[in-house]
Structure formats: C-alpha cells, structure tokens
Amino acid sequence: xxxxxxxxxxxxxxxxxxxxxxxxxxxxxxxxxxxxxxxxxxxxxxxxxxxxxxxxxxxxxxxxxxxxxxxxxxxxxxxxxxxxxxxxxxxxxxxxxxxxxxxxxxxxxxxxxxxxxx
Amino acid sequence: xxxxxxxxxxxxxxxxxxxxxxxxxxxxxxxxxxxxxxxxxxxxxxxxxxxxxxxxxxxxxxxxxxxxxxxxxxxxxxxxxxxxxxxxxxxxxxxxxxxxxxxxxxxxxxxxxxxxxx
Numbered sequence: 001x002x003x004x005x006x007x008x009x010x011x012x013x014x015x016x017x018x019x020x021x022x023x024x025x026x027x028x029x030x031x032x033x034x035x036x037x038x039x040x041x042x043x044x045x046x047x048x049x050x051x052x053x054x055x056x057x058x059x060x061x062x063x064x065x066x067x068x069x070x071x072x073x074x075x076x077x078x079x080x081x082x083x084x085x086x087x088x089x090x091x092x093x094x095x096x097x098x099x100x101x102x103x104x105x106x107x108x109x110x111x112x113x114x115x116x117x118x
Numbered sequence: 119x120x121x122x123x124x125x126x127x128x129x130x131x132x133x134x135x136x137x138x139x140x141x142x143x144x145x146x147x148x149x150x151x152x153x154x155x156x157x158x159x160x161x162x163x164x165x166x167x168x169x170x171x172x173x174x175x176x177x178x179x180x181x182x183x184x185x186x187x188x189x190x191x192x193x194x195x196x197x198x199x200x201x202x203x204x205x206x207x208x209x210x211x212x213x214x215x216x217x218x219x220x221x222x223x224x225x226x227x228x229x230x231x232x233x234x235x236x
Binding site: 001026076077078081095100102106109110 | 119120121135137139142143144145147148160190191192193194195196199201211212213215218219220221222223224226227228231
C-alpha cells in the first residue's frame with residue numbers, strides 16, 4: 001500500500017510524536033513531526049523534526065553533526081505515533097549523552113544513569 | 119534526589135507521553151499519563167495510563183490480562199517525556215500483536231511486519 005503522510009493522525013497543532021530508537025535497541029529521544037517533516041525524513045533519510053520552540057524544521061544534527069540516518073520508519077496501530085529506527089552519529093541528547101532518558105526513577109528517588117560523553 | 123510527579127512538564131491537557139519498552143529492547147507502544155497516573159504506576163508497579171478517549175485511568179491489561187509490570191521509569195532531559203521499561207505479559211497492542219509499531223514505511227510503501235498472535 002502506498003504511504004501518504006496525510007493519512008497519519010496529527011494533533012491540533014498538526015504534530016505527531018516520533019520516538020527515535022537506535023538500531024541496537026536503545027531509545028534515544030522523542031520529538032515531534034508535522035506532515036512535511038515526515039515527508040522530508042522519508043525522502044532524505046535524514047531525520048527531520050519540527051521544533052515547537054523555534055517553529056521551524058529541525059534537521060537533527062545539522063549544527064552538531066549528531067545526525068540520525070533513517071533505517072526504518074514505523075507507524076503505530078492508531079496512526080498517531082511514529083517509531084524511527086535510526087543510525088545515530090554521536091550523542092542524541094543535547095546534554096551530550098547518548099540518550100535523553102538518562103534519569104531513572106524508582107523507590108521515589110531520581111538516579112542519573114549515564115554521564116555526558118567527553 | 120526525591121522524585122515528585124509534579125516536577126514533570128505536562129501539556130495543556132495535563133498529560134505527558136509515555137513510551138513502553140520491553141526489557142528486551144522492543145518498543146511496544148506509546149500512551150499518555152497525568153501526574154496521578156505517574157504516581158499510581160510508581161506505587162503499584164502496574165503501568166497505569168490516562169485514556170484520552172475514555173477520560174479515565176487505564177490500568178494496562180486490567181481487562182485483557184496483558185499487564186505491564188514496571189521495571190524502571192525514566193525521565194528525559196526536558197522532563198516532558200517518560201520511558202517505561204516493562205515486563206509485558208502477552209501482546210501490548212489491541213490488535214493482538216506484541217508491539218503497536220508493526221507497520222513499516224520505506225520507499226513509499228507500507229509493509230506489515232508482524233501478524234496478530236494466535
């Protein structure tokens with residue numbers, strides 16, 4: 001079946017959440033896409049989000065060099081969330097960690113799981 | 119550091135996206151939590167979402183038996199997204215597939231990666 005980005009369900013801002021997972025299984029980050037970002041990501045294989053704070057396209061790694069090369073794009077059963085399988089160059093997180101999910105919460109305490117890369 | 123669910127950043131509906139990942143690495147689904155769902159999940163170790171369509175707490179697997187036992191809860195760098203590491207009993211998806219992300223999109227075509235469990 002042909003894929004049409006317009007067939008996805010976007011929220012009232014026209015956005016859909018996109019989870020980036022490294023091909024080795026690590027969940028790296030979650031950000032947002034609009035229909036044009038989905039189309040650009042599929043066309044270029046360079047993951048492109050929509051920055052809500054800057055209200056602009058955000059080609060991941062364009063300034064940092066920490067690019068995400070698209071390996072596979074997956075749509076969920078409700079068509080309202082995306083899972084991007086990527087090859088991540090360098091850290092995905094702006095704190096210079098591989099993953100943004102470096103804080104663990106269990107038994108009421110926060111624990112930092114990883115330190116920034118040097 | 120003590121964790122307080124009120125320290126997370128919720129959207130204008132009071133919700134935060136929560137990604138469920140099986141401990142073996144498979145990304146299973148994404149759903150939403152409010153602060154009380156976060157607190158209940160940490161307290162009971164039974165993953166509890168907020169159902170936007172039903173406007174009610176949704177203890178995952180309460181009717182189907184396909185429960186998610188919380189192994190770890192991770193907060194991202196911006197504190198506006200959660201990653202739940204879970205032990206998933208049975209399929210996570212309402213279509214009876216293990217993961218909701220069973221549709222692959224590449225080269226303009228949709229491909230079904232997995233069939234429902236029997």
